[in-house]
Amino acid sequence: MRLPSGFAWRLAASAAVLAVLVSFTPPADPRIRLCGFYWLTGRPCPLCGLTRALFALAHGRWTEAMHFHALSPLGLVMLLSLFWEIPQRARLWTAGLTAFAGYGVLRLFA
Numbered sequence: 001m002r003l004p005s006g007f008a009w010r011l012a013a014s015a016a017v018l019a020v021l022v023s024f025t026p027p028a029d030p031r032i033r034l035c036g037f038y039w040l041t042g043r044p045c046p047l048c049g050l051t052r053a054l055f056a057l058a059h060g061r062w063t064e065a066m067h068f069h070a071l072s073p074l075g076l077v078m079l080l081s082l083f084w085e086i087p088q089r090a091r092l093w094t095a096g097l098t099a100f101a102g103y104g105v106l107r108l109f110a
Contacts, residue, residue, distance in 0.1 A: 006085075024055060025059065026051065074099060
């Protein structure tokens with residue numbers, strides 16, 4: 001059985017992303033936030049907390065990940081889809097970006 005073209009590098013890239021996420025644990029409440037939108041407005045942007053949530057997901061802490069960002073599982077799937085030839089990737093990204101935008105608007109006014 002022959003593996004699809006580029007399978008090895010896609011598997012290696014996905015494994016590298018997951019290895020980085022597993023090997024580091026950012027603080028739950030950082031002293032300095034890196035989000036420019038947060039600096040300017042004091043409100044979270046649509047992506048605020050997503051990095052911490054991805055690290056929590058990689059460590060198996062789903063409740064903590066959902067606390068940081070409710071769409072973190074979708075974000076992880078979108079991130080890993082970059083390395084794989086998925087027929088519905090464009091739809092995934094369109095729906096995902098729409099969901100993140102809607103979630104961001106809810107966070108601004110909630």
